[in-house]
Amino acid sequence: MTKTVGELCKQIKGIYNLNGSADTVITGISSDSRQIEAGYLFVCISGVHVDGAAFAAQAVEKGAVAVLTTKHLDLPKSTVQIQVPDIHHALEDMVPFFYDYPGKKMRMIGVTGTNGKTTTTHIIAHILRAAGYHVGVIGTIHALIDDEELPIHNTTPDVVELQHFLALMQEKGMTHVVMEVSSHALALNRVAGIEYDTAVFTNLTQDHLDFHKTMENYVAAKAKLFQSLTPA
Template sequence: MPSLQEVLRGLQPFETRGDVLREITGIQYDSRQVAPGNLFVCIPGLKTDGHNFVPQAVAAGAVALLVERDVATDQGVAVVKVADTRKALPVVASNFYGAPSRDLRVIGVTGTNGKTTTTHLVAAILEEAGFPVGLIGTLYARWGGVQEAIANTTPESVDLERFFHKVRREGGKYVVMEVSSHALDLGRVDQIDFDVALFTNLTQDHLDYHHTLEDYLRAKLVLFRMLDGSRGKLAVINADDPHSSDFSRAARCRT
């Protein structure tokens, strides 16, 4: 298991208290899921604030806390304070699981409509060609013939990294996943190394969250800006959509 210091690699905590060399057995953002030896990441949410559940997390065995405001806790618990725990979560999750997406071919599909159909079609083609494929989307996460229910179209970063780690460990080669605008806006996929980004279409949707079509578009474009131009990266864009040129400009790779 990695040490807390190793899990924090790449972050710039402005306050650290406690033993950073202690072993971390897992990462949780839900205090109800904490197990002994875990790092508990306190995330302020729309309805609840993880900082309010520090006592429960520590009682369950958390040995370290990642916070963005001061919390009272036992002296034996390490506390790392950063500016934004939500932005820090993908980093520590990737560090803990060893950045598994770098060893896989990851295909991300975004758009208002057609994500589920497209991901299933792509996965079916790859499986027919003999490749072991992991699938993540609105309906479930699937690997090795086993389907698991998920709460969001694109799970939280820790859950994504855990899934990628399992696929890599068990010999998978590809992961095909739906990438929602919420996940892009909240940074859930910030540490995922995408090889292919696919855009289906863009219509007015999720404006209760994004408020304007421009903000919704801006969130979707994040996926294509993540393609860094490395060899083999590919952007697949629906040229019939009025916003296709926005996605073409955002991608720094072959389209």
């Protein structure tokens, strides 16, 4: 699966500055310099403790041909730099397109709620498999492609990891995907590019208010799952 830098930039719904060739071919996307391979786009995400830009040179040494950044970096002239004001918004536009929108090609079932998401997703997956479907699961501690287990880092992974998982699931013939959708993921739009066909709500209790601040914000985040449903 490949796209050119120019094709990816055309998806950005905002301003950007391209320094380098738009014809450069991108073979993968990652924000983890340890996972970079030849032809990759390295994403310079700034976290609480680490600035991804600090690892850009290492990523280029490992084969990255382009970087997505908020500032111009001191890198070899052959390295394409895509400069944007907001990394996360750019990823929401670019990454689903890079993977050809796999979340629109399988039946997507999203489960949200304070408690019971893991149990509910596995019950639904078990029922669907018993009915003869091939089912992927994305949950708290792992992702499943039928019986194949993949490690996972968040209840709902970031948009790069999530779209990668969905692309693998589509490639391996999954017809349905059942996934836990956290309020954090909905508020931060980690599920960009996915069209849900079915939404399940388990319950809502006072939790995660350190992130959402108020119950009203918490409820509004959960509601986003139902607002993203495709028309019947």
